[in-house]
Amino acid sequence: MKYIYIVFTVFAIAFRHCITLNIVAILPFHGRSHFIVQRVYLNELLRRGHNLTVISHFPEKSPPSNYYDVSLAENSTVFENSLLYRQSYVKFLLVSFNMLKYGRESCEVLLSNQNVQQLIRQKPKYDLAIVDQFNTDCGLGLAYKFNAPIVGISANGIMPWLYERFGVPYHPAYVPFQFVGGGRHPTVLQRFERSILNTYTKFIFYFSQKLEQLKVAKYLGEVPPLEEIAKDIKLLLVYNNFVLTGSDIYPSNIISVSGYHVPEAKEVTGDLKSFIEGATHGVIYISFGSLVKTSSLPDNIVTAIIHAISAMPQRFIWKWHNKSQVLDKNKVFIADWLPQIDILAHEKTLAFFSHGGLNGAVEALHYSVPILAFPILGDQPSNAASIEESGLGVQIQGHEITNETLVAALKKILDPQFRENVTRLSRAWHDRPISALNTAIYWTEFVARHPHLNYRNRVVDIPFYQYWCLDILCIYIAIILTFVCLLKIALKMYRIKHIVQDKKHTMKRSKQE
Incomplete structure (x- = not known):
């Protein structure tokens, strides 16, 4: 009987982990860099045997039988190569405002889609809803209609306007603000800057969410306030790790999973292979991501890069679409698309001159390549600060770039001791009890197995006066005031007593005289 019980237990545990789940993934953002991360996670769920319905702008060309696409691509344009280089507070205000504007547009595209509407009418039963946590909450309304427990997923760090729903404290003195620099050692000006910008982004998100609520009511009918649904998100899978970004004060239902999108590298081929292997002094890879038009870079920055190419012994690989630029083909390889993973993994790649995008930073850390971070927009200033503070690289601002400063920064990260520090950091990055994926x-x-557990952080339900201990402060003040009043009364009674005694003493002396 003992052995039968053991066998039964083993099979029960195995069966528990082999249950096929019906999952809907709601990914309304039309940014390819986000979907690159999310796709790896979704494919692994497929590989584990789960059935997936994926609502996104990136339908699969040949999906497997357990993958059902609900495409939003017909009604949108991929958010890529669409932004111009600028650095200013005005740009931040416009970018953050437009980010939420794009969120409202994504909401309209999502909810008005005929395939989505048909899906709603079918009333499918899902065990789990995976919802992107970025710049729109309309996916939460859809998950509510499906009556499924929600797992949030983020292809970056937590956006500033989402902190409160998860009970994450924000303090400008040590918590980086995603859209500006300063890292975890901000100056007084940067702390002031963060406090203002944090208030601004939360303010505009509040009103953006109210407008989305109207769209949700239009297409989905009666749905609770989106922020209340958000507070019931079971878990958030956030794409960061303390080795790169430093320690954070996260509650138990926020899980760091950064790094799972990095695949095994393949061998470079063709002309690129010949170019790298012919580099006696190694290569430096340059890429500023998919969002910024490289043609919009200021002339002084382009000039500084070209000067560095000619002044340094290394060869350069540059992701740039302007092939008309006259450059020495023996020193620089130019293409509008490059196999970034394969380049970073190559033993002759010595450094990565990057815009500070999170995906690129994770890939460079994975393959132990130092970064020169040149932040341009979005979360890149915060990422660049993390890159520098962690020891993965150094950062250089646009206004700092000259022929001399760029060469000096590249030489700094090419130093053997610097590269050795990056290697040690990479070893720590890989040293995990369980892989990120x-x-x-x-x-x-776990959420699907235990949907009725209380995952919610208690702090999200605490009134603001309790969170800031205003009621306790009032009690302290009341105690102090009571003590002061009692002291005044005691002193007054003491004085009265002495006055009466003095009068009696005076009267007694008068009678004696």
């Missing part, structure tokens, strides 16, 4: 899948399946 297995962590993400485990906790996703």
Whole structure:
């Protein structure tokens, strides 16, 4: 009987982890860099045997039988190569405002889509809803209609306007603000800057969410306030890790899973292979991501890059679409698309001159390549600060770039001792008890196995006066005031007593005289 019980237990545990789940993934953002991360996670869920319905702008060309696409691509344009280089507070205000504007537009595209509407009418039964947590909450309304427990997913760090729903404290003195620099050691000006910008972004998100609520009511009918649905998100899978971004004060239902999108590298081929292998002094890779038009870079920055190419012994690989630029083909390889992973993994790649995008930073850390971070927009200033503070690289601002400063910065990260520090950091990055992808899948399946657990951080339900201890402060003040009043009364009674005694003494002396 003992052995039968053991066998039964083993099979029960195995069966528990092999249950096929019906999952809907709601990914309304039309940014390819985000979907690159999310796609790896979704594919692993497929590989584990789960059935997926994926609502996104990026339908699969040949999906497997357990993958059902609900495409939003016909009604949108991929958010890519669309922004101009500028650095200013005005740009920040416009970018953050437009980010939420794009969120409202994504909301309209999502909810008005005929395939989505048909899906709603079918009333499918889902065990789990995976909802992107970025610049729109309309996916939460859709998940509510499906009556499924929600797992949030983020292809970057937590956006500033989402902190409160997860009970994450924000303090400008040590918590980076995603859209500006300063890292975890901000100056007085940067702390002031963060406090103002944090208030601004939360303010505009509040009104953006109210407008989205109207769209949700239009297409989905009666749905609770989106922020109340958001507070019931079971878990958030956030794409960061303390080795790169430093320690954070996260509650238990926020799980760090950064790094799972990095695939095994393949061998470079063709002309690129010949170019790299012919580099006696190694290569430096340059890429500023998919969002910024490289043609919009200021002339002084382009000139500084070209000067560095000619002044340094290394060869350069530059992701740039302007092939008309006259450059020495023996020193620089130019293409509008490059196999970034394969380049970073190559033993002759010595450094990465990057815009500070999170995906690129994770890939460079994975393959132990130092970064020169040149932040342009979005979360890149915060990422660049993390890159520098962690020791993965150094950062250089646009206004600092000259022929001399760029060469000096590149030489700094090419120093053997600097590269050795990056190697040690990379070893720590890889040293995990469970891989990032297995962590993400485990906790996703955990929610499906235990949907009725209380995952919610208590702080999200605490009134603001309790959170800031205003009621306790009032009690302290009341105690102090009571003490002061009692002291005044005691002193007054003491004086009265002495006055009466003095009068009696005076009267007694008068009678004696």
